[in-house]
Amino acid sequence: MSLSTLTSAPPPTAQAALPGAMIARQAIVDQQGEVVGYELFCRSRAPASLGVANDVSLIFAAMSHASGDDPAVTKPIFVKCSHESMASGQLELVSSDKVVLEVEMLGHVASSEVLARLPILQALRNRGFQLAFGHKVLESAYAAWLPLADYIKLDLGVLRPEQLAVLVGYAQRHTKAQIIAEKVESAQHYHLLQDMGIRLFQGYWFARPALVEARLLAPAQASIIQLINLLRQQAHPEAIEAVLKKDAGLAFNLMRLINSAGLGMAREITSFRQAVLILGLKKMFRWAALLLTASKFGNLPSSVGQTAVVRGRLMELLALELLGEDEADQAFVVGVFSLLDVMLNIPMQATLNLVNVPDAVGAALLRNEGVLGELLELTRACEDCSPLLHDRSATLSRLSDPQINLAHLQALAWTDNLSTT
Structure with missing residues (x-):
């Protein structure tokens, strides 16, 4: 690619x-x-x-x-x-x-x-x-x-x-x-x-x-197998988090699981690293094996997942220029989840009923509100090559053209590298 x-x-x-x-x-x-x-x-x-x-x-x-x-x-x-x-x-x-x-x-x-x-x-x-x-x-x-x-x-x-x-x-x-x-x-x-x-x-x-x-998403088999191998090797949470970040289906299903009423968590989990640490390697392995069984029978077109991952990485990089690490992780979630309505073929509000997200994430996805909403608009402008929207979003987000262009290239290269590993 x-x-x-x-x-x-x-x-x-x-x-x-x-x-x-x-x-x-x-x-x-x-x-x-x-x-x-x-x-x-x-x-x-x-x-x-x-x-x-x-x-x-x-x-x-x-x-x-x-x-x-x-x-x-x-x-x-x-x-x-x-x-x-x-x-x-x-x-x-x-x-x-x-x-x-x-x-x-x-x-x-x-x-x-x-x-x-x-x-x-x-x-x-x-x-x-x-x-x-x-x-x-x-x-x-x-x-x-x-x-x-x-x-x-x-x-x-x-x-x-x-x-x-x-x-x-x-x-x-x-x-x-x-x-x-x-x-x-x-x-x-x-x-x-x-x-x-x-x-x-x-x-x-x-x-x-x-x-x-x-409604279920089918992550790529290769991503699930890679995740399973890392879990069996008891890899560091950062390595596991990296696999989750490269596959929109994995990311969505994990966040849905970790915040589901059925799992009975006492508090909302808002980052992938938190989810890995709290769920634990053993439960993660069982969950991944279950997803692997389901994924054998179908998958999303690769362009959808790739676009979602690019959005997530671009928003994460831009957020790191403006906000702290916690907000940058939420920015990644907004980017990856911004295409869930397309993936599931249901309205975004119905999609968010399937997974608990922080208020700031929901506001960005539903109404483009807040700093995360501005970053999402900017990310879409980068995809569409829309100069007017690009300029408006860049002004709102207080980011320069060189910063945005560099982050976009880095996000594209990062996603391209992930698809070949």
Whole structure:
């Protein structure tokens, strides 16, 4: 890629957007009809291609997109979870107090298999996850798992009324688990279950699943692989930060994750270095591995990501001339995130609903306000070769033409160098 290619490239279009992952969310209610939780399902036709590769990434996508008042945050979410996912370590990215894991029941039950998987289930419960099981957990073969059950789900689609009565009675005598009747589709079902002492319900009679579209960016595979290698080598945070800065998709997804309600951070994280230090190498590795799985099925046109990186680096360099290091880091974020509306094909306001940013960053992206907004205008003027806007922005930002031109060349060269390493 040459400097002339970057400077003469046409502005990116909305065709750069990736499709969203469709997540279905169905309410679990109590006797009064009050929602006590939600179960998540993937409803994409090709889930992996849309960034939801497995049940752990379903949790990740849902929690990362949830705002503070979203039901997926204020109520527990139930997600079916395979034993492979539970053993992978990727659940370390999830705040355990917000998730109920619906444990996969084994196809051919053998006591040795049940016992072999017991330590992982115990470890997850010790971490604070609640566990839900299907009605088969009441069989004698699963006796070792039964004390771990916080919820037992009874499927009305496969159980006859006389079976239900037996299972409910056994569960009430031998466990402290709450029983959830699922696939409740009529008033007759509901009254029958009430008479049996069941107090939690899920099914079409109460609520059909509601679809939520989760927008995801696919970082370049090469960037993710480089990040994974650095994490495995326990590289210095500065080296990891450099990889994040060169890929807009990585930068966006990390900031969305670190500030998501699902991760449960006590304070807002506003810089990449902070994110690396707080998330830690182990969690970063798990997160990167999850992104690598999603990235195999699609990517943004390279010109969009390159333009975003040039903007970020140029704004960072210009901010260093005017402001401190903290503000320069925010300037980089403004530049990289300034094309997220194009990448996701949604308005910028909707984009910022996906990631928490400082007020100054949001004001710059939405309204070109503040010093960061002036720098963003100047950066766009450099791309468009607009002399009038360039002069106006330079005057507002108190930067000379030589300073701006040198910073622009440095940003182009820096991005060009990144693309070849």
